[in-house]
Amino acid sequence: MTENSSNSSSRRIKMGMIGGGPGSFIGEVHRIAARLDNQIELVCGAFSRDPEKSIQTGRDLYLDPVRVYDDFEQMIEAEKKLPADARMDFVTIVTPNHMHYPPAAAALQAGFHVMSDKPATLNLEEAKLLRDLVKDSGLLYGLTHTYLGYPMVKQARAMVRDGKLGKIRKILVEYPQGWLSNFEEGSGENKQAEWRTDPARSGISGAMGDIGTHAHNLAEYISCSRMTHVCADINIYVPGRRLDDDGSVLFKMDNGASGTLTASQVCAGEENALKIKIYGEKGGLEWHQMMPFNLIYKPHGAAMQTLTAGLDKNNLSAEAYAACRLPSGHPEGYLEAFANLYTGFAEAIRAQGGKYRGHGLIGIEEGVRGMAFVEAVIKSSSSAEKWIEIEA
Numbered sequence: 001m002t003e004n005s006s007n008s009s010s011r012r013i014k015m016g017m018i019g020g021g022p023g024s025f026i027g028e029v030h031r032i033a034a035r036l037d038n039q040i041e042l043v044c045g046a047f048s049r050d051p052e053k054s055i056q057t058g059r060d061l062y063l064d065p066v067r068v069y070d071d072f073e074q075m076i077e078a079e080k081k082l083p084a085d086a087r088m089d090f091v092t093i094v095t096p097n098h099m100h101y102p103p104a105a106a107a108l109q110a111g112f113h114v115m116s117d118k119p120a121t122l123n124l125e126e127a128k129l130l131r132d133l134v135k136d137s138g139l140l141y142g143l144t145h146t147y148l149g150y151p152m153v154k155q156a157r158a159m160v161r162d163g164k165l166g167k168i169r170k171i172l173v174e175y176p177q178g179w180l181s182n183f184e185e186g187s188g189e190n191k192q193a194e195w196r197t198d199p200a201r202s203g204i205s206g207a208m209g210d211i212g213t214h215a216h217n218l219a220e221y222i223s224c225s226r227m228t229h230v231c232a233d234i235n236i237y238v239p240g241r242r243l244d245d246d247g248s249v250l251f252k253m254d255n256g257a258s259g260t261l262t263a264s265q266v267c268a269g270e271e272n273a274l275k276i277k278i279y280g281e282k283g284g285l286e287w288h289q290m291m292p293f294n295l296i297y298k299p300h301g302a303a304m305q306t307l308t309a310g311l312d313k314n315n316l317s318a319e320a321y322a323a324c325r326l327p328s329g330h331p332e333g334y335l336e337a338f339a340n341l342y343t344g345f346a347e348a349i350r351a352q353g354g355k356y357r358g359h360g361l362i363g364i365e366e367g368v369r370g371m372a373f374v375e376a377v378i379k380s381s382s383s384a385e386k387w388i389e390i391e392a
Helices: 003-010 025-036 051-060 072-081 101-110 124-137 151-161 191-196 207-223 318-322 334-351 364-381
Strands: 013-019 040-046 090-094 113-117 141-144 168-176 227-235 246-253 258-264 275-280 283-288 294-299 305-308
Touching: 003 334, 013 025, 013 072, 013 334, 025 040, 025 090, 025 334, 040 051, 040 072, 040 334, 072 090, 072 101, 090 101, 101 113, 101 124, 113 334, 124 364, 141 334, 141 364, 151 207, 151 275, 151 283, 151 294, 151 318, 168 207, 168 246, 207 227, 207 246, 207 258, 207 275, 207 364, 227 364, 246 364
Parallel strands: 013 040, 013 090, 090 113, 113 141, 168 258
Antiparallel strands: 168 275, 227 246, 246 258, 275 283, 283 294, 294 305
């Protein structure tokens, strides 16, 4: 553990950032989320491979120039030498996928907690190595599967866990986007498209690795079970693209349920239309990411109900209620969900027990399962076998 963790209860948690420089969409989202509840302060960063861009980002964020670094190695080494009450408590990693493992491993070995954008690593082999490092270090590792921060996702999980739906039978989850319907990576103007479709930086999968993992994670989280087998069909629709931009998966869960998962970035006209339907013996639930403050409950033989997030509702689980900030009718969205993950991580550092507000840390185990899911899907799509077991 870092030496300054013992006195963290009387101050904000100090964060360092790797990545998130000019052209980064997700870097600023992480910074907003981290500061929303006033529990975390950004104190240092290595924001770009280009030192000048890193310096400029630090200047824009009003950081001490001395604590704006050229690369993550320099940052971790310098921060480790600072007094316990000044150094960062944890590092957050917001780089392309191929640069998730190296700084995470270096930070853990230096005694710092780690928060990382998903996926955890470039591939399953790295994910397993990282899991060992987390276990050996005794430090905290968090993974920003953003959608698990929504109150009504937590409510759905609680209702499944408490038996409101009975034994789960069917899960239907989909994540359609349309932003890669054209060859955006060839324009020279879309940094996100360039790296997300590059096997060297993104990994063995495009759409399935980028958003299919969100659908996989959501299905496991709400159903309180794990995916065990997949039968997949993966496609590349845009000529010249090197990684999948579309896919469909049949899957089986360890609780006996079955389901379908689709993820596509070529559904022209769609934005971020992640949605899930889950059915048990007693009824079903339905949640849409683009209307995140509502959860539709369909009890068998009774009228459909719409549950709403908000601090004035008594019918929410403790986990869902704790994730709300405003009365019903004041929509909370993506940034607030993201902030719930960061606030929970700060609380976990203070407690040194790995707990969010009423629920466990989303971390390396989810990261390993996400990478195992991607590898199984890609293997299934090119195999003559009907079912492929997920290794993790």
